[in-house]
Amino acid sequence: MTIGKIIDGKAFAATLRDTVGEGVAGFVEATGRKPGLAVVLVGEDPASSVYVRSKGKMTVAAGMESFEFKRPDSIGAEDLLDLIEELNHDERIDGILVQLPLPGHIDEAVVIGAIDPAKDVDGFHVVNSGKLATGQEALVPCTPLGCIMLLKDELGDLSGLEAVVVGRSNIVGKPMAALLLAESCTVTIAHSRTRDLASVVHRADIVVAAVGRAEMVKGEWIKPGATVIDVGINRVTDTEDGKARIVGDVATAEALAHVRAITPVPGGVGPMTIAVLLRNTLVAAHARAG
Numbered sequence: 001m002t003i004g005k006i007i008d009g010k011a012f013a014a015t016l017r018d019t020v021g022e023g024v025a026g027f028v029e030a031t032g033r034k035p036g037l038a039v040v041l042v043g044e045d046p047a048s049s050v051y052v053r054s055k056g057k058m059t060v061a062a063g064m065e066s067f068e069f070k071r072p073d074s075i076g077a078e079d080l081l082d083l084i085e086e087l088n089h090d091e092r093i094d095g096i097l098v099q100l101p102l103p104g105h106i107d108e109a110v111v112i113g114a115i116d117p118a119k120d121v122d123g124f125h126v127v128n129s130g131k132l133a134t135g136q137e138a139l140v141p142c143t144p145l146g147c148i149m150l151l152k153d154e155l156g157d158l159s160g161l162e163a164v165v166v167g168r169s170n171i172v173g174k175p176m177a178a179l180l181l182a183e184s185c186t187v188t189i190a191h192s193r194t195r196d197l198a199s200v201v202h203r204a205d206i207v208v209a210a211v212g213r214a215e216m217v218k219g220e221w222i223k224p225g226a227t228v229i230d231v232g233i234n235r236v237t238d239t240e241d242g243k244a245r246i247v248g249d250v251a252t253a254e255a256l257a258h259v260r261a262i263t264p265v266p267g268g269v270g271p272m273t274i275a276v277l278l279r280n281t282l283v284a285a286h287a288r289a290g
């Protein structure tokens, strides 16, 4: 039995951060200022706090300026919108990221819609998703763009390949499908209501799993030789010692016998997201500098 390749997203992300760091040095030399990234965190969600801390550290390591704005869960929508308006007009800031999810009393679409599209380094604003959908230059969501980078590194030209995206979120599934289409793949978006998901997945040369359900995509569903990108990060406690472990949306151990290549969890797509965020911030800084 042959075993597929494990795609080293951690190493790819480290190289991308180095490349961005070199680009930042060039930007500083040309403009006399550092690119700036503002991260807004509402509430105390532990996972979000970990991400935000990590983003801040890597932003500074890449030579950029990091600005953090922490606000309590109880913040009103108006106050949050006022903060975003302030950041929109702050010349030091090239990128604005509002960490999701937001508390239930705040409408995420309204908040994202208030961000200046030129500073929308998450690529969530409808102006950017609309540009992506219509093939115009845009700021593109970090996780799907990271997935495309890994796929092109592994497969080269993606043109004509059959791609199945499992999951239809605005953050991953939909932009992922748009990016694969832009690469001339034949794209199917499957989701929780899809009938006979196993046979839909079995058609795919490329499977992108982004449903948020632990090990839902089974190894035997994978067509021999397919490449699998696992976006899932699920915490499960199923061992005898009761310790939590992190697993993806794909049953990786089973899938390894079928795939050409697969991203592991952790160490696959996860590290790519922040690296691409830094890249998007540099792109936004260049666009603003003219």
Ligand code: GUN
Binding pocket: 097, 098, 099, 100, 101, 122, 142, 143, 171, 273
């Ligand atoms: N929460 C989970 N993923 C993301 C992301 O990519 N961007 C933001 N802003 N929040 C998130």
